[in-house]
Amino acid sequence: MTTTPMTTTPIPTPAATPPDILRCAYMDLVVTDLAASREFYVDILGLVVTEENDTEIYLRSFEEFIHHNLVLRQGPVAAVSAFAFRVRSPLDVDLAEAYYRELGCRTERRANGFVTGIGDSVRVEDPLGFPYEFFFDTEHVERLAWRYDLQGPGALVRLDHFNQVTPDVGLGRGYLEDLGFRVTEDIQDADGVTYAAWLRRKDTVHDTALTGGNGPRMHHIAFSTHEKHNIIYICDKLGALRKSDLIERGPGRHGVSNAFYLYLRDPDGHRVEIYTQDYYTGDPDNPVVTWDVHDNQRRDWWGNPVVPSWYTDASLVLDLDGTPQPVIERTQSSEMAVTVGADGFSYTRKGEEMPEYKLGHQL
Numbered sequence: 001m002t003t004t005p006m007t008t009t010p011i012p013t014p015a016a017t018p019p020d021i022l023r024c025a026y027m028d029l030v031v032t033d034l035a036a037s038r039e040f041y042v043d044i045l046g047l048v049v050t051e052e053n054d055t056e057i058y059l060r061s062f063e064e065f066i067h068h069n070l071v072l073r074q075g076p077v078a079a080v081s082a083f084a085f086r087v088r089s090p091l092d093v094d095l096a097e098a099y100y101r102e103l104g105c106r107t108e109r110r111a112n113g114f115v116t117g118i119g120d121s122v123r124v125e126d127p128l129g130f131p132y133e134f135f136f137d138t139e140h141v142e143r144l145a146w147r148y149d150l151q152g153p154g155a156l157v158r159l160d161h162f163n164q165v166t167p168d169v170g171l172g173r174g175y176l177e178d179l180g181f182r183v184t185e186d187i188q189d190a191d192g193v194t195y196a197a198w199l200r201r202k203d204t205v206h207d208t209a210l211t212g213g214n215g216p217r218m219h220h221i222a223f224s225t226h227e228k229h230n231i232i233y234i235c236d237k238l239g240a241l242r243k244s245d246l247i248e249r250g251p252g253r254h255g256v257s258n259a260f261y262l263y264l265r266d267p268d269g270h271r272v273e274i275y276t277q278d279y280y281t282g283d284p285d286n287p288v289v290t291w292d293v294h295d296n297q298r299r300d301w302w303g304n305p306v307v308p309s310w311y312t313d314a315s316l317v318l319d320l321d322g323t324p325q326p327v328i329e330r331t332q333s334s335e336m337a338v339t340v341g342a343d344g345f346s347y348t349r350k351g352e353e354m355p356e357y358k359l360g361h362q363l
């Protein structure tokens, strides 16, 4: 990976009214071997095929009623084409376009949508370098929530969130708060450096999260199961298929979000989280939970170590021409370096550093 140094420029707050964003809705994902990706997402994980052709597969979760939650698109470079959010009304697509134009961002509006099943929409290169899409119009499809004859024991029932890697989480957080997102949890150190932030529109812990690191890159896309045992089944199935090497981290319980989790890597290395049972956040005075970066239970409630690849690896994102965005290096402290590096320390009980043998285990 080539990186260029980070230059932090303040992102102004537009005077324009931001769009009323409902939720994260789908990801447009470029994969290099469509057949291999189909095996992973359809045959193994069981996502529902809404429609497909030789170059694209449109997938949805069992409770979804809009056309898709994930587009797999055959292409030369594994990357994200768009993080797509649904807005409350057609007018909100106009508001999104005007908002980003005021920010000086490149925008592209297509009355018939960028992908099948989605109507009038706008794509933008946002101030952090991510390709965001905003749409309201979409084709409705059958909600398969009651089709237990189709759902397996590892059924993925909802798209839950995106996770984005960006060099300056504080900067990104301010921009997303201006856009209408609310922070539910974050990770900081005593000097006020923010290592990660979780931001919501729907009434869950997040629709997207910002993870500090070299970016813009996509850290993961997360689908929900109903319960924890569904995730255990997915692990058992991967073992039975002799594909346990697709498991990168977990299963486990997060500290942040309190959710049960599993991280997988698809054939291109795109990271997919399977996630369940976080908590309600819909009240306007929902309290923000701040975790100390040295709290050993923030990323895994049971204190299990985070594998280094989880901190270092992420997917490229594309500009509106389909070219990978340059990756900017994070110059603030790295979470991996301060918590699992040679000079790092963390605690399970506040005031007590982790035993040396455990720090060694985390390297």
Ligand SMILES: [Fe+2]
Pocket: 161, 162, 163, 220, 222, 273, 275
């Ligand atoms: Fe996540």
